[in-house]
Amino acid sequence: MHPALVGVGALAAAGAGALAYAHLETKLFTLREVTVPVLPRGAADLRVLHFSDLHLTPTQERKIEWIRSLAALRPDFVVDTGDNMAHVDSLEPLLDALEPLLSSAPGAFVMGSNDYFAPSPKNPARYLLPDARIFHKIDPPRLPADKLAAAFSAAGWIDLTNRRDAIDLGGVHVDLVGVDDPHLDRDVFPAARERAAGDDRTGAASSGLRMGVVHAPYVRVLDQMHDDGADVILAGHTHGGQLCVPFYGALVTNCDLDRGRAKGLHGWPGARPDAPGGEDSTWLNVSAGAGTSPYAPFRFACRPEATLVTLTAR
Numbered sequence: 001m002h003p004a005l006v007g008v009g010a011l012a013a014a015g016a017g018a019l020a021y022a023h024l025e026t027k028l029f030t031l032r033e034v035t036v037p038v039l040p041r042g043a044a045d046l047r048v049l050h051f052s053d054l055h056l057t058p059t060q061e062r063k064i065e066w067i068r069s070l071a072a073l074r075p076d077f078v079v080d081t082g083d084n085m086a087h088v089d090s091l092e093p094l095l096d097a098l099e100p101l102l103s104s105a106p107g108a109f110v111m112g113s114n115d116y117f118a119p120s121p122k123n124p125a126r127y128l129l130p131d132a133r134i135f136h137k138i139d140p141p142r143l144p145a146d147k148l149a150a151a152f153s154a155a156g157w158i159d160l161t162n163r164r165d166a167i168d169l170g171g172v173h174v175d176l177v178g179v180d181d182p183h184l185d186r187d188v189f190p191a192a193r194e195r196a197a198g199d200d201r202t203g204a205a206s207s208g209l210r211m212g213v214v215h216a217p218y219v220r221v222l223d224q225m226h227d228d229g230a231d232v233i234l235a236g237h238t239h240g241g242q243l244c245v246p247f248y249g250a251l252v253t254n255c256d257l258d259r260g261r262a263k264g265l266h267g268w269p270g271a272r273p274d275a276p277g278g279e280d281s282t283w284l285n286v287s288a289g290a291g292t293s294p295y296a297p298f299r300f301a302c303r304p305e306a307t308l309v310t311l312t313a314r
Contacts, residue, residue: 022243022299022300023298025300026292026298026299026304027304028303028304029303029305030303030304030305031070031307031308032306033307033308034307034309034310035310036232036265036283036309036310036311036312037311037313038231038232038283038312038314039311039312039314040209040313040314041314042313043170043172043313045310045311045313046077046169046310047074047076047077047310048075048076048077048078048234048308048310049070049073049077049078049308049309050078050079050081050285050306050309051067051070051079051080051290051306051307052081052236052237052290053081053236053239053291054067054084054085054094054289054290054291055083055114055119055292055293056086056087056090056093057086057087057090057294058089060093063291064093064096067097067098067101068096068097070100071100075105075308076106076169077106077167077174078101078106078108079108079109080107081213081215081235082109082110082114082181082215083112083113083114083115083237083289084114085114085143085148086118086119086293086294087118087294088118091144091147091151095148095151102151102155102157103155106158106169107152107155107156107158108157108158108159108160108176108213109149109152109158109159110178110179110181110214111148111161111180111181112215112216113181113184113216114143114293115143115148115181116143116145116184117141117142118140118142118143119293119294120295158176160176160178160213161178162178162186162189163190164176164178164190164193173209174208174209174210175193175211176211177190177210177211177213177225177228177230178212178213178214179214182215182220183216183237183254183255187214187221189224192228209231210229210231211232211233211234212225212230212233212234214233214234215235215237216237216254216255217233217235217236217237217253217255217257217261218255218257219256219257222257222268222269226268226281230282231283232282232285233282233284233285234285234287235284235285236286236287236289238253238254238255238257238263238286238288238289239288240262240263240288240289240305241259241262241263242296242298242299243298244301244302245301250262250263257286261286262286262288263288263305264285264288265283266286267283268282268283268284269281285307285309287305287307288302288303288305289304289305290305292304
């Protein structure tokens with residue numbers, strides 16, 4: 001055989017192998033654990049389970065089992081940052097997957113675009129554009145976001161769709177603020193509450209905690225939450241880049257967040273608060289998510305995840 005044909009065959013085999021692994025990686029669910037020092041001095045640790053971008057379809061039994069298993073972590077609080085569904089018939093299996101958490105822990109949620117609309121085929125090259133939404137004019141099937149929100153609320157989870165709320169966890173007062181999906185331009189940041197005695201310059205109470213919750217971490221929303229005094233922000237949407245280059249990281253974030261913050265624990269707008277230059281930053285955890293679009297069922301160097309965020313005293 002001609003050497004050139006041998007080379008082409010080897011490249012084809014390598015490509016097929018990489019594609020097969022990238023499909024396998026979508027099932028290699030993992031738990032990432034981080035510690036965030038934001039609680040008042042003397043407060044006991046709080047364990048927050050943060051998950052995002054499940055993109056569940058009815059036949060994903062392994063994913064359903066993994067989601068159900070997360071209840072064994074016994075979190076003090078659960079935060080769902082959206083994009084739960086990936087099929088018009090996903091609601092029932094999704095609620096079955098989440099039932100152990102819904103019945104055992106308080107929580108809060110916001111919606112993502114794939115809670116309102118089903119995924120549709122897209123040219124993957126569009127994600128390399130500055131704004132991947134520009135050339136996407138398909139009218140996809142609608143998903144039962146209203147029924148999902150009603151089920152979550154009936155279980156006691158807090159709906160943070162463009163609103164504020166609060167909850168006491170382990171003796172710590174937690175102020176919550178959230179917005180609807182910025183990727184759909186549905187975000188309307190809720191008006192700031194009045195400052196109380198003991199609040200610092202941002203209005204964050206020194207005796208408690210303020211948490212921001214958003215699906216897509218667009219810069220405008222992160223800035224609003226930082227200026228609002230958030231101690232920690234939880235977000236999803238990016239899939240961690242989904243197809244990453246080893247030792248380089250994410251190629252895209254599908255929003256205007258920089259690639260360096262595509263997943264993991266960071267600071268916003270500067271360095272992490274525990275790093276030089278991060279004294280005025282807010283902690284930001286971006287989930288790489290646990291799913292993919294059914295039209296692009298691949299991950300590479302970016303395993304599907306949930307995050308156990310341990311909030312501890314400063």
